[in-house]
Amino acid sequence: MMASQHSDAPHSMADETLFAPGTQPVNLSRRRFLLGSAGVASGALVLGFGIPLGASRVQAVDASGGIALDVPAFLEIRPDNTVRFLSPFMEGGQGTFTAMAQLVGEEMDMDPATFVVEAAPAGKVFQIMPGGRRMTGGSSSVRSSYTTMRRLGALARAMLVEAGARKLGVPAASLTTEPGKIVHAASGRSLSYGEVAGGALDLPVPDGAGIALKDPAVFRWIGKPVARLDMRMKSTGKAVYSIDCKVDGMLQAAVQHAPRLGLQPGAIRNEAAIKAMTGVHSVHTLEGAVAVVAPYWWHARQAADALEVDWVEPADPASLRYMPADFGTEAFTKTLASQTGRGEEAEKAGDIDSAFASAAKSFTATYKSQYLHHAQLEPPSTLARFNTDGTLDLWLPNQVPEMFQAIIAGKVGLTPDQVRINSPLLGGFFGRHFHYNDGNPYPHAIALAKATGKPVKVIWSREEEMLRDPLRPMAVVQFRGALDAQGWPLALDVVSATEGPSEGIANKRGKELDDSALEGITGKAYAIPNRRIAQNFVKNAPTLAYWRSVGNSMNDFFYECFLDEMADQGGKDPYALRLKLLEGNERLTTLLKAAVDLSGGWKRGPYTASDGTRRARGLAMASPFGTEAAAVAEVSIKDGEVVVHEVWEALDPGSIVNPAIIAAQANSAIALGLSQVLVEAAEYEDGMPVARNFDAYSILPPDRMAKVSVKIIESGAKMGGIGEPPLPAIPPAVVNAVSTLTGKRVRAMPLSTQSFEA
Amino acid sequence: MKLEINGEVHELDAEPDMPLLWALRDVLGMTGTKYGCGIAQCGACSVLVDGAVTRSCVLPVGSLEGSKVTTIEAMEADPVGGKVVEAWVRHQVPQCGYCQSGQVMAAVSLLKNTAKPTQEDVRAAMINLCRCGTYNAIHAALSDLAENAGKENA
Numbered sequence: 001m002m003a004s005q006h007s008d009a010p011h012s013m014a015d016e017t018l019f020a021p022g023t024q025p026v027n028l029s030r031r032r033f034l035l036g037s038a039g040v041a042s043g044a045l046v047l048g049f050g051i052p053l054g055a056s057r058v059q060a061v062d063a064s065g066g067i068a069l070d071v072p073a074f075l076e077i078r079p080d081n082t083v084r085f086l087s088p089f090m091e092g093g094q095g096t097f098t099a100m101a102q103l104v105g106e107e108m109d110m111d112p113a114t115f116v117v118e119a120a121p122a123g124k125v126f127q128i129m130p131g132g133r134r135m136t137g138g139s140s141s142v143r144s145s146y147t148t149m150r151r152l153g154a155l156a157r158a159m160l161v162e163a164g165a166r167k168l169g170v171p172a173a174s175l176t177t178e179p180g181k182i183v184h185a186a187s188g189r190s191l192s193y194g195e196v197a198g199g200a201l202d203l204p205v206p207d208g209a210g211i212a213l214k215d216p217a218v219f220r221w222i223g224k225p226v227a228r229l230d231m232r233m234k235s236t237g238k239a240v241y242s243i244d245c246k247v248d249g250m251l252q253a254a255v256q257h258a259p260r261l262g263l264q265p266g267a268i269r270n271e272a273a274i275k276a277m278t279g280v281h282s283v284h285t286l287e288g289a290v291a292v293v294a295p296y297w298w299h300a301r302q303a304a305d306a307l308e309v310d311w312v313e314p315a316d317p318a319s320l321r322y323m324p325a326d327f328g329t330e331a332f333t334k335t336l337a338s339q340t341g342r343g344e345e346a347e348k349a350g351d352i353d354s355a356f357a358s359a360a361k362s363f364t365a366t367y368k369s370q371y372l373h374h375a376q377l378e379p380p381s382t383l384a385r386f387n388t389d390g391t392l393d394l395w396l397p398n399q400v401p402e403m404f405q406a407i408i409a410g411k412v413g414l415t416p417d418q419v420r421i422n423s424p425l426l427g428g429f430f431g432r433h434f435h436y437n438d439g440n441p442y443p444h445a446i447a448l449a450k451a452t453g454k455p456v457k458v459i460w461s462r463e464e465e466m467l468r469d470p471l472r473p474m475a476v477v478q479f480r481g482a483l484d485a486q487g488w489p490l491a492l493d494v495v496s497a498t499e500g501p502s503e504g505i506a507n508k509r510g511k512e513l514d515d516s517a518l519e520g521i522t523g524k525a526y527a528i529p530n531r532r533i534a535q536n537f538v539k540n541a542p543t544l545a546y547w548r549s550v551g552n553s554m555n556d557f558f559y560e561c562f563l564d565e566m567a568d569q570g571g572k573d574p575y576a577l578r579l580k581l582l583e584g585n586e587r588l589t590t591l592l593k594a595a596v597d598l599s600g601g602w603k604r605g606p607y608t609a610s611d612g613t614r615r616a617r618g619l620a621m622a623s624p625f626g627t628e629a630a631a632v633a634e635v636s637i638k639d640g641e642v643v644v645h646e647v648w649e650a651l652d653p654g655s656i657v658n659p660a661i662i663a664a665q666a667n668s669a670i671a672l673g674l675s676q677v678l679v680e681a682a683e684y685e686d687g688m689p690v691a692r693n694f695d696a697y698s699i700l701p702p703d704r705m706a707k708v709s710v711k712i713i714e715s716g717a718k719m720g721g722i723g724e725p726p727l728p729a730i731p732p733a734v735v736n737a738v739s740t741l742t743g744k745r746v747r748a749m750p751l752s753t754q755s756f757e758a
Numbered sequence: 759m760k761l762e763i764n765g766e767v768h769e770l771d772a773e774p775d776m777p778l779l780w781a782l783r784d785v786l787g788m789t790g791t792k793y794g795c796g797i798a799q800c801g802a803c804s805v806l807v808d809g810a811v812t813r814s815c816v817l818p819v820g821s822l823e824g825s826k827v828t829t830i831e832a833m834e835a836d837p838v839g840g841k842v843v844e845a846w847v848r849h850q851v852p853q854c855g856y857c858q859s860g861q862v863m864a865a866v867s868l869l870k871n872t873a874k875p876t877q878e879d880v881r882a883a884m885i886n887l888c889r890c891g892t893y894n895a896i897h898a899a900l901s902d903l904a905e906n907a908g909k910e911n912a
């Protein structure tokens with residue numbers, strides 16, 4: 001008998017999902033194969049859930065175009081009372097797998113520590129984000145699925161309780177749960193979830209509408225610093241990344257890319273010699289590259305590097321994202337700086353013309369940012385295998401499995417469900433593993449698997465990666481500021497010469513401006529009454545990408561540094577100025593004060609620290625990805641180089657799931673922010689990247705990391721993201737400190753290209 | 759050629775100039791040791807050769823006859839390695855984890871040579887890159903290990 005609150009008819013979509021032939025078991029067996037794990041244990045409960053959305057949301061989704069409403073996910077409860085969970089989101093270090101286990105486990109009443117989590121394969125059932133989408137990016141995993149994952153856990157619990165009721169012969173309403181078990185208090189009997197998992201398999205999935213979620217006041221795991229599930233495997237070399245994947249009969253391949261995008265391979269001058277090299281299986285001409293296949297990657301790589309290829313210019317470069325032979329970042333910076341147009345307006349308030357006309361003081365400044373590599377430590381790879389039944393298996397790093405699936409299916413002439421996307425752990429991503437037209441190795445792997453009739457794993461060497469890694473855009477931004485008679489900001493006029501990452505990836509402009517081009521200059525909370533913020537679109541030669549915190553990664557640097565200039569021009573303290581411009585904004589005032597308090601009180605400097613060094617501090621704020629951030633950085637100068645001693649950052653994501661993961665993510669994002677502002681720049685000369693590996697492309701080394709303190713504020717506002725938001729305030733906090741310390745305004749990143757005196 | 763890895767002698771079918779990294783990963787199927795740069799810049803490929811931390815991506819296997827190679831796969835069972843792994847878990851060091859095999863090997867090498875390293879020792883020894891920025895967590899784990907050196911259950 002069903003418990004009263006579960007008495008509705010079983011949800012039809014759920015049944016369909018539960019029993020759809022060849023879905024989950026197929027996926028699991030693939031994973032078992034890949035990971036050498038035990039796979040589905042006999043007697044395990046394997047559940048696919050239809051989770052009906054609440055009525056208001058259903059209507060909202062319907063109104064937006066009739067997107068499928070059911071939100072199935074995937075759980076396996078094993079007889080040994082552990083849980084296997086297929087996560088809709090990829091794990092790349094950001095802690096998503098653990099957060100998902102917390103959300104599901106909380107409502108299921110199952111310790112997240114008992115969860116084994118893997119990335120779900122591509123499939124409509126896993127597209128649980130609003131609008132029927134799925135991606136791991138935009139710092140959106142937890143906030144977009146917070147309720148959905150809890151409902152999933154609650155449904156699982158209801159089924160387990162029902163199965164327990166049947167086994168014990170008591171009404172479900174007389175049962176309660178404790179972590180991992182069903183308890184019948186009246187008789188003192190209990191059953192582990194594992195013991196009833198087999199019985200629960202035969203039950204209909206209850207209607208989610210009748211199931212209540214827990215009161216947050218009694219949360220056992222959500223909001224707690226639950227230990228991450230992947231720590232031991234990642235400390236012992238057992239974690240499996242795409243680059244580690246292996247299947248029977250597999251060959252490996254290395255490529256030599258065309259030195260410039262758009263060129264195609266012509267004659268291979270030394271083909272015979274290459275084919276005679278140790279271990280070489282075959283040589284293949286591909287789109288924009290030549291590949292060498294061998295059983296061992298080292299042999300393939302040696303041979304690929306030795307290829308002498310005649311590269312042929314395209315007949316119609318305009319039709320492509322083409323890298324001209326004369327492209328260089330130095331000249332391109334000048335091109336960006338020489339743009340004089342007023343650009344297209346992205347944000348406007350008040351009347352800047354009359355504000356500037358009536359201003360007591362006005363001034364200008366030009367800022368610049370650099371191209372950046374993702375430089376995730378795992379070089380990209382893809383393993384492709386055509387199966388005898390005509391299907392294609394791919395193991396590849398990706399942030400958007402269904403998108404890869406659809407595009408690949410189209411390219412190879414299969415239906416999407418014939419293309420299985422397996423998503424191993426990501427060895428870092430930071431935006432690298434979205435679908436980029438010329439930036440993913442899968443086309444090579446597929447072409448080579450076809451050509452050789454064998455499974456092929458392609459690994460791009462670090463050098464080949466840095467030739468095709470799409471870049472974080474650069475920008476030159478012209479600021480004009482105006483102050484009133486009291487020295488307070490009156491007007492702000494900003495024109496950024498840049499190409500946004502979205503329009504860069506699409507390789508064409510959209511109907512609207514690309515939000516990601518200017519976010520962080522637009523959308524600021526400060527009360528500056530007259531504003532005009534515009535983009536001067538300038539197409540870039542290199543391919544562009546999303547990079548951790550996207551537009552905010554550079555735009556908050558521009559804005560927050562110019563804001564300090566406005567403070568100085570008006571004779572105001574930058575902390576006092578920000579407080580004034582945030583008057584009435586309780587959330588941001590609290591946040592800013594929290595960051596300053598965390599640093600021991602506002603102390604701009606310069607001052608002499610106890611070790612005798614001259615130091616100064618800088619302040620900055622950012623509002624990226626639904627979370628609010630405020631940071632203070634302390635710097636000194638040593639041998640002409642900037643040293644960042646300490647960073648204090650306050651974050652308000654509204655509410656949280658795991659404070660320990662947030663602190664770790666803040667450290668990580670702060671490190672990337674420091675890397676960008678201190679040492680990183682991807683430069684081009686003669687159409688080629690100057691740096692092709694970490695010898696010439698610097699990323700933050702251990703001895704340049706700052707001490708970090710993080711304060712998390714739960715204001716109760718709508719939940720925001722975590723992976724990216726701590727980054728954007730870091731570069732401006734550092735640069736504002738450097739400007740204070742040196743007495744000279746610094747307006748460009750990275751600082752390593754400039755020399756400083758304290 | 760013969761190659762001793764984690765106390766076991768392997769008959770290795772590889773030419774002498776193949777780097778140890780690729781002999782481990784491809785010939786022997788031991789993928790715990792990672793490829794990050796291939797030019798001795800990042801440290802993802804760190805292993806111990808006769809106890810000293812070494813970047814295996816630039817180390818030809820031909821130079822290793824008679825040497826003892828130790829990889830991440832042996833760390834849980836190693837007295838020092840086991841402690842490092844526990845400290846890594848306790849301090850929740852890894853993020854993506856890709857650099858962490860190398861980080862653990864560097865830490866083990868440090869602690870095998872200097873049971874109670876100073877902050878300076880740690881700074882000098884822990885030079886592998888981590889794109890995820892786990893540097894502070896690595897230092898916390900090593901401070902913990904240094905403080906508890908010699909104590910039971912450290």
Ligand code: FES
Nearest residue numbers: 794795796801815
């Ligand atoms: S792979 Fe050997 S140091 Fe980077």
Ligand code: FES
Nearest residue numbers: 854855857888890
């Ligand atoms: S944990 Fe990702 S590179 Fe270090």
